[in-house]
Amino acid sequence: MKRLLSIVFALFVSVGAAAQGRGLPDFTELVDKQGPAVVNISTTQVVKGQGRGMQSPLPFDEDDPMFDLFRRFMPPQGPGRGAPRDFEHRSLGSGFILSADGYILTNAHVVDAADEVVVKLTDKREFRAKVIGADKRTDVALLKIEASGLPTVRLGDPSALKVGEWVLAIGSPFGFDNSVTAGIVSAKGRSLPQENYVPFIQTDVAINPGNSGGPLFNMKGEVVGINSQIYSRSGGFMGISFAIPIDLAIDIQNQLKAHGRVSRGRMGVVIQEVTKELAESFGLARPQGALVSSVEKGGPAEKAGIEPGDVILKFDGKAIGASSDLPRIVGMTRPGTSVTVGLWRKGAGKEVSLVVAEMPVDDKQAAARTAKPKPAEQAANRLGLVVSELTPEQRKELRVSGGLLIEDIRGNAARADLRPGDIVLAVISKGTTTELRSAEQFNRVLAQFDKGANVTLLVRRGEMQTFVTIKGVNGDK
Secondary structure (H helix, E strand, C coil): CHHHHHHHHHHHHHHHHHHHHHCCCCCHHHHHHHHHHEEEEEEEEEEEEEEECCCCCCCCCCCCHHHHHHHCCCCCCCCCCCCEEEEEEEEEEEEEECCCCCEEEECHHHHCCCCEEEEECCCCCEEECEEEEEECCCCEEEEECCCCCCCCCEECCHHHCCCCCEEEEEECHHHCCCEEEEEEEEEEEEEECCEEEEEEEEECCCCCCCCCCCEEECCCCEEEEEEEEECCCCCCCCCCEEEEEHHHHHHHHHHHHHHCCCCCEECCEEEEECCHHHHHHCCCCCCCCEEEEEECCCCHHHHHCCCCCCEEEEECCEECCCCCHHHHHHHCCCCCCEEEEEEEECCEEEEEEEECEECCCCCCCCCCCCCCCCCCCCCCCCCCEEEEECCHHHHHHHCCCCCEEEEEECHHHHHCCCCCCCEEEEEEECCEEEECCCHHHHHHHHCCCCCCCEEEEEEEECCEEEEEEEECCCCCC
């Protein structure tokens, strides 16, 4: 027994010694070598007629961080207490030097609408910077300062990053120059709402206001990302931050440097995520791809023969695992390129050839039009929908050949993303699409579903189309 205890104790000591030998990573050499290539960026924007021509009652300058905090507790000065004057709004960010002759990468939101951009190096030199170009969709901006012999960063491969790997950020949170924070890679390829063009690197590195635009380093001292934003309910760091992969940022900066703008591909479709219920409705073995809910008239997709209800599984040989993959892959495709698109249509695979068009620089969405609902008087169908047939005038105005107007929503349908005024165009089941012409036909189609089954509808709302699944058909047939 004593011998056994001795062996266990010896093993415990050896394991502890090995762990102590490994210890935590030492970032000192990385910071010494790469820190000088990280810069502080301050911007000034002149806001016309926002200030007041009288002295502030607060004991802080207007560019002091405490000014905004304390002025909220001061009574308003009221009209007529001083004439309007121009107000200078100042903000801080970070960046890093790409080339010895002064090209610098940062975030687009750091320099957005700035009238003056000043770059400060670690040796205290300051330069006025020129914004070569900025791309809001990826939040990447390229600056240029007139200097030579500057220290530069080394670029790494974001695809080689592993979840759990140590990474380090250098930046200027709250104006504290060259602050260093470290953490690990929490996830890769993250898609964020309204951010369809960036597969973000998620980390738990402490990122705060002022860190934006600064570099994210791997343990080799290579830049693998640009720190861009955080997830927060308080406005400060809460353990989740996101960085733009450096390979994507470099592609953007190459276009900005050459043309001052970014050219992106487009195919002219509106897509949505394929849920488990939608996958079942379209006969897919599992949720995957991007479901086409509508096709732009005269656009590349329509010319290629792509239809609403198609599920895009591949684009130019690249698999589309989720709908968020498609905008990024299409956007990075050079306009004018001919590609093969792999589709799932009516329970079978299909390939079409498509010529990618160019996305307009100012991509504004038209406002959706909603049909005016009518009062509901008749009984609801098995889905809980009260519908009426469209008049010839309504069909002509909406440019549809069929469809039913939703007048009221009851029962299980009330939990789905439906509204009075929506137009139900078709029912989809196991890859088969049935276009609707009358309320009687709709009821006949619904009678074929078992109680509790899920039903997927193609719905028109204004100028947009979408697929909606209603979970659980009522029992009466």
